[in-house]
Each structure stands twice: as structure tokens, then as C-alpha cells.
Amino acid sequence: MSKIPTPAKIEDAPQASQELLKAVQKQLGSVPNLFRIVSTSPAALGGYLGLNGALAQGTLDSATRERIALAVAEYNGCDYCLAAHSYLGEKIAKLSQTEILANRKGISTDAKADAAVRFAVEVVRARGQINASAFANVKAAGYSDEEIVEIIAHVALNTLTNYINSVLGTEIDFPGAERLAA
Numbered sequence: 001m002s003k004i005p006t007p008a009k010i011e012d013a014p015q016a017s018q019e020l021l022k023a024v025q026k027q028l029g030s031v032p033n034l035f036r037i038v039s040t041s042p043a044a045l046g047g048y049l050g051l052n053g054a055l056a057q058g059t060l061d062s063a064t065r066e067r068i069a070l071a072v073a074e075y076n077g078c079d080y081c082l083a084a085h086s087y088l089g090e091k092i093a094k095l096s097q098t099e100i101l102a103n104r105k106g107i108s109t110d111a112k113a114d115a116a117v118r119f120a121v122e123v124v125r126a127r128g129q130i131n132a133s134a135f136a137n138v139k140a141a142g143y144s145d146e147e148i149v150e151i152i153a154h155v156a157l158n159t160l161t162n163y164i165n166s167v168l169g170t171e172i173d174f175p176g177a178e179r180l181a182a
Contacts, residue, residue, distance in 0.1 A: 002169045006037045016042035033173045051157055058150045066093040067113055068120045070103035072158040075124050080165035083174040115141030116151055123155045
């Protein structure tokens with residue numbers, strides 16, 4: 001059970017969040033608990049949806065975005081996000097179970113994606129204070145400046161949801177995914 005109430009229905013959310021939740025429902029077919037618990041703050045929900053929507057229109061493909069989400073969720077120990085992105089990685093981004101496991105370990109079976117995932121994990125691990133070789137490696141893999149900025153933004157976006165779900169104990173409404181052994 002979460003530490004704060006999760007609105008059971010869209011109508012239970014603050015009025016200012018209800019239209020945003022209806023848009024989520026229209027897009028996804030349901031309203032996962034993450035969105036419902038964040039709706040407690042219409043400002044936080046609007047900010048999250050705005051950044052998420054903008055990044056979805058960016059240069060990184062959905063598979064790379066999911067790879068980053070998986071790596072960041074594992075590093076940050078967010079059970080909700082591990083479950084959600086394991087599901088989305090398989091069903092939406094069409095990642096194999098082998099790739100999902102690799103991403104959770106902070107790597108990828110795809111050479112170019114490997115550089116992005118490793119870079120994302122280093123950004124989290126070093127709290128943004130990365131060393132020159134981490135930056136050089138992602139550039140050498142062929143990522144543009146625009147893509148590097150987006151990788152960093154995806155780290156921030158996923159860290160936001162990791163922290164919200166971990167702090168609040170958001171009830172998991174996706175098939176479970178056990179954390180990897182340290």
C-alpha cells in the first residue's frame with residue numbers, strides 16, 4: 001500500500017489533474033498507478049507528462065528510451081519502474097528478454113545502444129559528475145550532441161519516477177520484476 005492515497009478513479013483525483021488523466025487513459029487504454037499517484041499534484045503530473053511527451057518526440061528511438069529506463073530503474077532500485085519498463089520494453093519496444101536483462105545490468109547487446117546505456121548508468125552513478133572517458137565513449141559510438149542531451153534528460157525523467165514510486169511505495173500494477181542480485 002502506498003504512503004499516500006492513490007486516487008482509485010480519475011474522478012477521485014484533483015480537478016486540475018482529471019483532464020490530464022483522461023488523456024493518459026485515451027493514449028494507454030488505462031491509467032497506471034504512477035500517473036494516478038502523481039496526479040495528487042496537478043503541477044507534478046503536468047510537468048512529468050510534458051517532459052515525457054516532449055522526449056517521446058525526440059531523436060532517441062523507443063527501444064533506446066526503454067533501455068535507459070530499465071538501467072536507471074535497476075540502478076536506483078525502483079521496483080515499480082522495473083516492472084513497468086520490463087513490460088513496456090517487451091510489449092511496446094519489442095526488446096528480447098536477453099536484452100531487457102542486459103539493460104538492467106547497465107549494458108546492451110546492441111553495440112550503439114550499449115554506449116547509451118552505459119553512459120546513462122554513469123550519469124546516475126556519478127550524479128552527473130561523469131569523467132571525460134564516459135563522454136568520449138558515447139560520442140565515439142556515434143551519438144550526436146542532441147542525442148546526448150536527450151539521454152541525460154531521460155536519466156532525469158526516470159530518476160524522477162523512480163524516486164516518486166520508491167518514496168511513496170506506489171502499488172505495482174504491472175507484472176512483477178525482481179531486482180537483480182547486487
